[in-house]
Amino acid sequence: MITSLLIFTIGLLPLVLAVNVTRIYKGSQLGIALLLFMCSITLWQLDIGVLYLKGIIPEEWILNLFRFFRIGTTGVVPVIFYLIYLLLNKHTPNIKNKTGYNFFQSFFNLKIFWGLVVWSVGIYAINWTKWGIEGLRVVQIADPNTSLYFPNYGDYHFLYLIHTGTVLLLLIIVVIICRGIQNASLKAFLRTFSYCSMFLLLTGFLNFIPGTGAVISSIGVIIFSSSIIFSFVKMNNMVTINYNLLKERQKKLDYMGNLSTSLIHEVKNNIQIIKGYSKMVAETEGLPKQSENHVRMIQLGTSQLEELTHHYSEYIKKKAVEFNDADLNQIIQEAIDFTTELRKEKQIDICFEQKYKPLKAFASSTYLKQVFINLIKNSCEAIDDVNPKRNIVIKADIVADKIIIDISDSGNGIVKDRWESIFDPFISTKELGMGIGLPFVRKVIFEHRGEIFVLESSQNGTTFRVSLPQYEFSELSHT
Template identity: 55%
Template sequence: MIIAFLIAIIGIIPVVLAISVLKIYKGSELGYALLLYMLSIGFWQLDIASLYLKEILPENVILWFFRIFRAGPTFMIPLVFYLSYVSIKKHSINIKNKFYNRFLLSIFNRKLLILLTIWSTFVYFINMTKLGVAGLTEVKIINTNTYSYFPEYGQLSFLYTYHTGSFIIFVLFTYLISRNIQNQYLKDFLGTFSFCSFLLFLSGLLNFIPKTGTLFSSLGVIIFSVIIIFSFVRMNTVMAVNYNRLMERQKKLDYSGNLTASLVHEVKNNIQIINGYSKLLNESTTISSQDQKMNEMIQLASQQLEELTQNYSKYINDQSIDFTMDDINIVIEQAIKITNEMAKEKSVEISFDRKYRTLKAFVNQTNLRQVFVNLIKNSIEAFPEEEILREIMIFTDIQADKIFITIVDTGMGIPAENWEGIFDPFTTSKKDGLGLGLPFVKKVVFEHRGDINIVESSQRGTKFQITLPQYSFSDFHIY
């Protein structure tokens, strides 16, 4: 009786942990997957606890409880599969190997999830009959005076054995998938989850040996729960630290916003002067065609600056930005055109792989164009004088409902410890820089419900990746 009670208490631990999961991943499909997984562990422990109720309940009732609660270990397999499926479909992963990516997508899909659930249900119902669990037999635990029941397996019990054996395969897949997730907190947690689940599986194997008793799996549950709780505490701490950093960053942005408001008026006055003289030059008959083209570039840059200041003024006054459905391809090409002269001066080649005919999203064209202008400008300035290979490449891709825009340069790179800090206001490595370019970029991308991160950087160059939500299907460019 006491042993059964203790095992049942141990089974409550992962249930309590599951509630913590939902608090951290509130509303997340991954959170619900983890909740169901941990509930199945709780059912597994109740399944074991029922075998120690010999002095309280009749054998047939204990057998009935054992068969019912075996739903826990039986359905742990589709739940681990479901967790991997959610990680692929609902969270951003960056798998460099395209064949590996396709392989994972071909395996972890909804159809196979449904088939695996149906198969698990079939195995569970076999388990409810004598073909799965024929009955119970009383055994003495080695080196103790304790007796417990142990299941007598039926003719089709091998189905359950093979079924539970597949658990280790899906745990391995979960670990491999976790290594490619961009979110560092989720990546660390899934890695820990996979490792602990593997330990849980090893301890559960001892349940198939009659005289060792079934307490070893309960020890595995305790180890599993302690390590996972530690992982959650660590993740919460890191998230709290990063939240405080974001709050500090927001204070700096508020200050920079006030500073911007005072500068916008002066910039407008200078833009009017530039526009006025530029139009006069355009009407002149004495300038050459080459000078005419240079003047057109001045007008284009002036127009971009004028639209940008108008957006700033509107945002400062109304705290809102206008969004329209636009083609991101055009926005990128315009940004390249604006920065083309600067690139030529530095002998930098800019290329854009236009993969899609249209790449439409709900954006503010002016602000997003300035994002690309800032990123290209930063990349141009990142090339050391002695660098021979001077290239900036822009790629686009669509995965599910996300648009990925990757900007790669062959400059000198950014140290890993500065990857987050470069987006903080007034943080710059330039002698004459204010450190407001990349914070502006981050802010604009956030306003577009997207994100920007450095995914790779070394002495061979830096790779920025922008993620934006897609609100309209784009057409693949077929020549």
């Protein structure tokens, strides 16, 4: 009885831990997946603990409880599978091997997940038959005063072993995927979680050794829980620190917002002056052809600035962005046209690969245009004057329900430690930079329910990836 209670108590540790993990990822699918995994471990320990209830409750009850609690170890396979699906589709990890990434995305989908759920139900059902578990037998352990029940396995029990054994393979895949996750605290937590789960799985297989397996696997649960708790506390501290830093930056942004109201008023006044004089210049007789193009670009830039200040002013008042049906191809092309003079000055070529025409999205054209202007401008500035390779490539594609836009340059690259911090306000690598360009870009992308991050960067260049929700009327181009 004491041994059984001890095992039950140890089994509650992962469940308590899971509840605290879901507090950080409250309402998220990732938090639910981790909760289900921890519940599976708790049910596994209850499954072991009932075998020590010999003489306390009838043998038939113990057999039925043992079969029932096997839902934990049987269900952990689809849970880990679903966790991998979430990491691939919700956190968009940076996996350098594109072939491997495409394979993972094609294999870990909801259709296979539900097929795996059906298979798991079948494996669980076999446990309730003589082909899975025939019955129980009494086993004497090291302590002569203690004995327990041990199951007699049926002819098809090997299916259960194969099923649970795939957890090890799935955990290895989690380790591979979590290397590319941008969130450092989540990345560290998932790595610890995976390695500890592998250790726990190996100790779990010792359960098939009569008499010693239960004790050793319980020790494995203690080590697993202790390691995960340590990693959880570390992750929680990182989240708290980041939250406090975010509050400080938000204070600065609120102050900048107040200043922006006054600045916008002054900018509008100067825009009217520029528009007036550019119109007068355009009407001048005998204006050279090249000068006409320059005036046209001045007017185009003035209109973009006027529209941007208007939208930004409205945003400050309403705290919201207005969305409409938009063609991302057109938005990106207009951003490319707007940066023509800058690229000519730096002798940089740009290539925009359009796979879908049109590429529909529900977006704010003005804000997104400014996003791509900023990104192209940053790419141009990343290519120094001595770099022989001077090009920018923009690729747009649709993956699952997302529009993926990659902006690649041949610049000097970004140090990996700064891949995330470059999006923080008032942090700039440029000598005269204010550090508000990329934070503005990320804010706009977030307003569009998307995300932006550094996909890869080296001395050969940098690739930024923008991910936006897909609009249903995008069509594959055959041109």
